[in-house]
Amino acid sequence: MSIPGRPAPDAPPPTGAPASPRDHLLTAGTTGQYRQVLAEGIARVSTRIAGTERPFSGVTPAALAPTVAAVDLDRPLGDVTAALDELEDVYLRDAVYFHHPRYLAHLNCPVVIPALLGEAVLSAVNSSLDTWDQSAGGTLIERRLIDWTAQRIGLGPAADGVFTSGGTQSNLHALLLAREEACAHATVARRDLLPRLRVLASAAGHFSVQKAAALLGLDDDAVLAVPTDAQRRMCPDALAAELARCQRDGLTPMAVVATAGTTDFGSIDPLDAIAARCAAAGVRLHVDAAYGCGLLVSPTRRPLLAGIEHADSVTVDYHKSFFQPVSSSALLVRDGLALRHATYHADYLNPAPVASGDALPNQVDKSLQTTRRFDALKLWLTLRIMGADALGQLFDEVIDTAEAAWRLLADDTRFEVVTRPTLSTVVFRYLPTGPAAALADDANRHARRALAASGLAVVAGTKVDGHQYLKLTLLNPQTTVDDVAHVVDLVAGHARRYVRERSAAGATACPVG
Numbered sequence: 421m422s423i424p425g426r427p428a429p430d431a432p433p434p435t436g437a438p439a440s441p442r443d444h445l446l447t448a449g450t451t452g453q454y455r456q457v458l459a460e461g462i463a464r465v466s467t468r469i470a471g472t473e474r475p476f477s478g479v480t481p482a483a484l485a486p487t488v489a490a491v492d493l494d495r496p497l498g499d500v501t502a503a504l505d506e507l508e509d510v511y512l513r514d515a516v517y518f519h520h521p522r523y524l525a526h527l528n529c530p531v532v533i534p535a536l537l538g539e540a541v542l543s544a545v546n547s548s549l550d551t552w553d554q555s556a557g558g559t560l561i562e563r564r565l566i567d568w569t570a571q572r573i574g575l576g577p578a579a580d581g582v583f584t585s586g587g588t589q590s591n592l593h594a595l596l597l598a599r600e601e602a603c604a605h606a607t608v609a610r611r612d613l614l615p616r617l618r619v620l621a622s623a624a625g626h627f628s629v630q631k632a633a634a635l636l637g638l639d640d641d642a643v644l645a646v647p648t649d650a651q652r653r654m655c656p657d658a659l660a661a662e663l664a665r666c667q668r669d670g671l672t673p674m675a676v677v678a679t680a681g682t683t684d685f686g687s688i689d690p691l692d693a694i695a696a697r698c699a700a701a702g703v704r705l706h707v708d709a710a711y712g713c714g715l716l717v718s719p720t721r722r723p724l725l726a727g728i729e730h731a732d733s734v735t736v737d738y739h740k741s742f743f744q745p746v747s748s749s750a751l752l753v754r755d756g757l758a759l760r761h762a763t764y765h766a767d768y769l770n771p772a773p774v775a776s777g778d779a780l781p782n783q784v785d786k787s788l789q790t791t792r793r794f795d796a797l798k799l800w801l802t803l804r805i806m807g808a809d810a811l812g813q814l815f816d817e818v819i820d821t822a823e824a825a826w827r828l829l830a831d832d833t834r835f836e837v838v839t840r841p842t843l844s845t846v847v848f849r850y851l852p853t854g855p856a857a858a859l860a861d862d863a864n865r866h867a868r869r870a871l872a873a874s875g876l877a878v879v880a881g882t883k884v885d886g887h888q889y890l891k892l893t894l895l896n897p898q899t900t901v902d903d904v905a906h907v908v909d910l911v912a913g914h915a916r917r918y919v920r921e922r923s924a925a926g927a928t929a930c931p932v933g
Contacts, residue, residue, distance in 0.1 A: 439498070446544060457500050458540070464504050468512050475520035477513060478875035484514055521899040522877040522907055527683065527711060529895040532743045534805040538798035539745055549583070549792040550784035551770055559781050562796035568803075569736060570752050572716040574729030580756030582786040583749065583796050587710030588628040590735035590751040591677070593762065593788055594706045595619060595632045597733065597753065598675035600761035601704060606672070613672060619643045620662050621677040622654040624687060626708055629677050651839050652685040654678060656693035663701045675704045675732075680725055681712030681741075684882050684891060686822075686843030688712055691727025699730070707731040710749070712843060714741025717812035721819065724842065732758075738799050740895070741815050748795045759786040817897040818844040825892055825904040834912050838884055844894040847884060848908075850915035859919050861888040867914035877907040 446454050488510050497503050517523065519530040548554040549562060562583055570579035584590045599617060606613045617638055621629045623645040633642045644666075647658045659676065666673050676698050678689040691707060698705040707728050713736035715725050728734060731754065738748040753759060763785045765772040773779040784790055802811065822844040829837045829848050838847040849864045851857065865888050868881045880891040890911065892904065 454544070460500055461504065464508075464512070468508075469517065469519060472517050472520055474875040475518075475523035475878050476516050476872060476875045478873045479514040480873075484510075516878065519896065519898070521896055521903045523896065524892045524894060524899070524904070524907060525878040525880040526893055527737075527740045527895060528893075529740060529743050530898070531745045532802055532806060532811075534802045535744045535748075535798040537805075538801040541801075542794040542797045545794075547794045549794050549796075550787070550790050551782045552780040555783075555794065558794045558797070559783055561800050562783060562794070563781065565796050565799055565803075566750060566752065569716070569750060573725075573731070573734055573752060575731070575734070575752060575754045578755050578757075579752060580759055580786070581750050581752035582759070582783060583792070584751055584787075585747045585789070586739070586749045587626065587708065587735050587737045588631065589788060590710070590737075590749055591626065591628045591706070591708055592632040592635060593751045594733040594735065594753075595629070595636060595675060595677075596788075597758045597761050598704045598706065599636055599638075601758060602672060602674040615639055616670065616672045617642060617674045618666055618671045619675050619677060620646050620659060620666075620673055620703075622646055622648055622679050622682070622689060624648050624652045624654075624682045624685060625677055625679045626683055626710070629708075648687070651842075652682060652687040654689040654694060656690055656697055659694060660697050660701075663697065663703065667701075673701065673703045675706050677706050677708055678731075679712075680707055680709035680715075680728060681843050683711065684845065684847055684884075685839055686711065686841050686845040687839070688724055688842050691725065691730070693727070695727050695730035704732045705730065706733045706735070708735045710735050710737035711740050713737060714812070714815035717742070717808040718816055719809060719812050720816055742799065742802070742811055743814060744798050744802065747793070748798055762786060762788060814897045815844075818894045818899070821897075821899055821901060821904070822846055822892070822894045824901045825894065828901060828905060829908065832908070835908065838889065846892045846894070847882060847889050848892070849887070849889045850912055852915075852919045856919045856923055859922055862922070863915040863918045864888045864890055866918040867911045870914040870918075871907075871910055874910075877910060879907065879911065 443450060443453070491506065491510065497506065518528040547556075547558045549558055552559050566581040566583075567579075570576075570581060573579075582593075584593065598619075602617060603610050603613060614637065619629060619633055619638070619642055621643055630643050644662055646654050646662055649655050663673060676694065678691055678694045680688045680691065695705055709725070709728065712725065715721050716736075733754070734752045736750050736752065738744040738750070739746045742748070769790075770780075770782040770784050783792070819841070822841045825846050826837060826841050829835045829846060834850060835848050836851045849860060850867060852859055852863060865881065868879055868890055871877055871879060880893060882889050882891050892907070894904075
């Protein structure tokens with residue numbers, strides 16, 4: 421339906437006429453331009469993805485920075501094709517492509533197409549999920565997905581939660597609730613309690629726990645590292661000993677943070693045993709399942725999360741093991757009333773209800789954020805088009821590949837492997853023999869850098885017991901064992917050449933003294 425004085429909804433912009441700034445707004449009169457522009461952008465990305473021969477170009481910051489710096493942001497190109505041509509030079513050509521089967525570095529996944537449909541819809545409609553009057557059905561969709569996830573975890577009928585930007589924000593949010601719950605039940609003044617609060621977390625847990633403690637104003641030594649076993653899982657007996665020590669020292673454990681999928685090893689802490697220790701000590705349990713949450717939909721491996729149902733709060737990252745675009749994450753809590761600790765009222769936005777029954781479902785009452793994207797739509801369309809079982813099958817595939825990669829490396833005398841994977845990461849290193857063994861750390865560092873510079877593959881690096889290791893993170897169902905074998909051969913080649921050159925240089929050097 422046309423509105424007098426305005427162009428028809430699908431009418432193209434007038435040919436030859438100078439574009440008004442209003443012509444760039446998505447309105448009833450510019451939908452034809454919207455379709456055309458997005459189609460050109462999608463075609464460009466599709467061509468790039470279809471033709472990607474390696475996960476990375478190998479470009480360095482020093483090489484790319486002048487190209488980006490040369491762009492004059494005060495002189496628009498005025499043309500979509502020209503802008504996309506320029507984007508090729510400053511971004512698309514050198515982007516790191518997670519869909520490539522030899523990208524094996526970090527917890528970045530290829531994304532499912534239904535989620536990209538959701539991304540396109542939510543960006544265009546641009547709902548803000550802070551209040552009902554900015555989102556309407558978006559609020560209900562997010563709440564339904566929170567309920568669905570809480571049911572998958574087994575948190576019970578009083579559970580609630582909210583979508584977040586990622587695991588770091590979810591962990592911060594969970595520890596904020598834990599701090600406020602500890603203060604609410606304390607028998608001493610808040611100012612006296614805060615310096616005594618402690619968080620007990622696995623020594624293999626995520627650094628966001630330490631960051632959250634700092635942001636929450638806790639003491640520098642507020643996070644106590646609980647030792648792990650040979651599989652890098654938190655030791656329940658060590659946890660019990662730390663809890664007892666806190667009691668003896670007059671400290672107040674405000675939370676235990678268990679991990680269901682550590683970043684380096686994919687280790688899953690013994691959640692049942694940890695939950696029992698927490699219940700006995702009356703301590704709140706938070707489970708960081710940012711990585712391992714994909715097991716919630718696994719057709720075969722859901723029992724690996726046994727005990728997660730006892731948690732007081734849980735972090736999930738759908739943009740890791742649910743194959744969603746960034747950002748798509750959530751914090752779930754057993755008792756929805758705990759979310760009141762994040763509630764602040766503003767008269768212009770979410771005023772406090774003045775009478776029973778008149779409260780609107782404003783998600784800002786639960787969130788650390790105010791303006792917030794409708795990221796839940798991506799997961800909603802994924803579940804409605806693909807289904808949860810299909811996502812679980814994809815996650816199972818990458819875990820199977822990780823198991824095969826571990827066997828390949830464990831049987832290869834060139835390498836040392838740290839632990840057998842539970843999820844989809846494998847930590848290993850090239851291990852020179854004889855006197856050259858002293859070069860192992862430098863050789864593995866060099867191999868990782870040289871591999872990235874070649875662009876043929878990307879692997880991650882990490883430290884284990886003070887030594888340099890490499891890490892394969894398998895989150896792409898397209899990655900095969902042959903891909904892994906090819907990549908580790910490349911690693912070995914770079915490391916071997918480094919050791920040979922260093923050894924030769926050392927042999928020809930003049931002796932000192």
